[in-house]
Amino acid sequence: MDSAGGVRGRGSVRRSPLDVLMSQIRRKRSTSDRKPPGHFLSRNAERSGMPEDGVAPEAGPHDGWGQVSVFLQKLGKNVDSQSLSLSHCDVTATELLELALLLQFLPQLQNLDLSWNELIGGSVTVLTSHLHHVGGVRALRLCSCRLNAADVSALGESLGGLRFLEVLNLSWNSGVGGGALQSLLGKLHPPLRELHLVACQLTAADAAALGGIMSALPRLHLLDVSCNPHLAPESRPSPLTELASALAHCSALAVLRLQDCGLSGEQLQALGASLLRLPRLQQLDLSCNKHLSGALSRLTPHLAHLESLESLDLHLCSLTEDDLQALIQVLPALSALTELDVSSNQEAGGVVSPLVSALHRTHLRHLPLNNCSLNLESLTALTLLAPSLLRVDVSWSKVVGGRLVLLLDALQPSVMVELRLSSCDLTADDLDQLAVACRRGVLSSVRLLDLSYNGSVGGAGWAALFSAGGLGSLEDLDISLRPLTWAPCSAWLAPLLAALPGMAALDRLAARRWTAGAQERQRLQHGLRRRSILLEWDPDRKEPRGGGEGEGPPQD
Numbered sequence: 001m002d003s004a005g006g007v008r009g010r011g012s013v014r015r016s017p018l019d020v021l022m023s024q025i026r027r028k029r030s031t032s033d034r035k036p037p038g039h040f041l042s043r044n045a046e047r048s049g050m051p052e053d054g055v056a057p058e059a060g061p062h063d064g065w066g067q068v069s070v071f072l073q074k075l076g077k078n079v080d081s082q083s084l085s086l087s088h089c090d091v092t093a094t095e096l097l098e099l100a101l102l103l104q105f106l107p108q109l110q111n112l113d114l115s116w117n118e119l120i121g122g123s124v125t126v127l128t129s130h131l132h133h134v135g136g137v138r139a140l141r142l143c144s145c146r147l148n149a150a151d152v153s154a155l156g157e158s159l160g161g162l163r164f165l166e167v168l169n170l171s172w173n174s175g176v177g178g179g180a181l182q183s184l185l186g187k188l189h190p191p192l193r194e195l196h197l198v199a200c201q202l203t204a205a206d207a208a209a210l211g212g213i214m215s216a217l218p219r220l221h222l223l224d225v226s227c228n229p230h231l232a233p234e235s236r237p238s239p240l241t242e243l244a245s246a247l248a249h250c251s252a253l254a255v256l257r258l259q260d261c262g263l264s265g266e267q268l269q270a271l272g273a274s275l276l277r278l279p280r281l282q283q284l285d286l287s288c289n290k291h292l293s294g295a296l297s298r299l300t301p302h303l304a305h306l307e308s309l310e311s312l313d314l315h316l317c318s319l320t321e322d323d324l325q326a327l328i329q330v331l332p333a334l335s336a337l338t339e340l341d342v343s344s345n346q347e348a349g350g351v352v353s354p355l356v357s358a359l360h361r362t363h364l365r366h367l368p369l370n371n372c373s374l375n376l377e378s379l380t381a382l383t384l385l386a387p388s389l390l391r392v393d394v395s396w397s398k399v400v401g402g403r404l405v406l407l408l409d410a411l412q413p414s415v416m417v418e419l420r421l422s423s424c425d426l427t428a429d430d431l432d433q434l435a436v437a438c439r440r441g442v443l444s445s446v447r448l449l450d451l452s453y454n455g456s457v458g459g460a461g462w463a464a465l466f467s468a469g470g471l472g473s474l475e476d477l478d479i480s481l482r483p484l485t486w487a488p489c490s491a492w493l494a495p496l497l498a499a500l501p502g503m504a505a506l507d508r509l510a511a512r513r514w515t516a517g518a519q520e521r522q523r524l525q526h527g528l529r530r531r532s533i534l535l536e537w538d539p540d541r542k543e544p545r546g547g548g549e550g551e552g553p554p555q556d
Helices: 017-031 037-048 061-074 093-105 149-161 204-216 239-249 265-275 321-333 346-350 352-358 376-388 404-410 428-439 459-468 490-502 518-529
Strands: 083-085 111-113 139-141 167-169 194-196 222-224 255-257 283-285 311-313 339-341 391-393 418-420 448-450 476-478 508-510 534-536
Touching: 061 093, 204 239, 239 265, 321 346, 321 352, 346 352, 352 376, 376 404, 404 428, 428 459, 459 490, 490 518, 518 534
Parallel strands: 083 111, 111 139, 139 167, 167 194, 194 222, 222 255, 255 283, 283 311, 311 339, 391 418, 418 448, 448 476, 476 508, 508 534
Antiparallel strands: none
């Protein structure tokens, strides 16, 4: 589920001072090896006959290819005639012009990615005027580039020359919404298969414009308009309802993401009718739409027609017990379902048993139940599914504390890849049981282990876990304590350092709010630095202080 809760783009929020500082540091480090752009263009213009005004040079293809190679090398990128990815390169407006002038030497280009280059916002026109040189491009990505209305309009004008475009991603550009998008949508061609518009500040007018072009995109495979809460105004009829109805024209649609779009029962009714015409739909994300509360029954009868549905995301939707019961009634018909997310819905904790009974247990791989007010019956029911699950998440479930063995005994060795037990009131005995599970190979394939916010475990419990071994696939480990809660790491530091050779895949350790003496801190940092493991650690504290409630889970 790519649009998970809390998706945020760099273009949709104001950059923090730390972001600005780090960007400047990266710029200084990367530009120190770059030649001055103007000199680069002038020198190559003299050598190849390419004038700086962008007129095509009278030079052989090898000369042009050499210029492309030099340009990419100074950005630290490899040369590829079909794929050009400059994402996260801090590309400047001047360098964007350089790239534009070099497109004539890349006639076979199919993939162009300039995402996460915020400095090119307002300057994309210099690129779009040269896109006709790469008319065979099939994927164009400009995520988080601070595009403004002029950029989007210029891009729309250039789409006439990109008749084979299959993927367009403009996500996390707040300037796309509010009218700019409408000048672009009418220029899209039938081959388009993916349209990504996450966090673009889309409005009701944009929703109406999107609905109007659906019939012209018969091959559309993926539509993602998540994190656009203003798509659905209170006025009726809602343009988002019209968009939901228009989706019936996209019979090839396989992925539909409408996370945090202000969906309500009205749109669910229209969407349900469209589902009858979407036999290939595999992923449906309706998460973070709290106005769905009490209205899910308008959609669930239509879900039974989705024989190919593999993933259904309804987390953080304020679902009521009636909503969940309506969902349970249709689950037996969803034989292809492998992922169901009803997490962060408080009422879900009381219906886990019938939910598990309705699912096809052998197929399901992911059923997160974090922040669902689980009870003992719910935890016991979950153990019936546990043997087939690839990811287990029961975070913020206090009932797990002292009972973790119920879940661990149900797990099968070398199956699970993620185990999340954050803020579960785990005890030292739970960690001992986790160590036993490690020794019998239950966690041998786990890549992510989240044990954060379990301060009552005590140092001996952590030491037992690290001494057990059996975590050879672990890449990400989080043992952080709650905010305002501090404790010394002395008891588990030596066992962790001794265990590192057996954790060959580890590349991140989060250990926030653990304190250490100067020598202990030096030993830990030295041991992790030798392996290039990222350590997330808080600044030194002279004296640990006790207690604090810390932060709670996301609220439903």
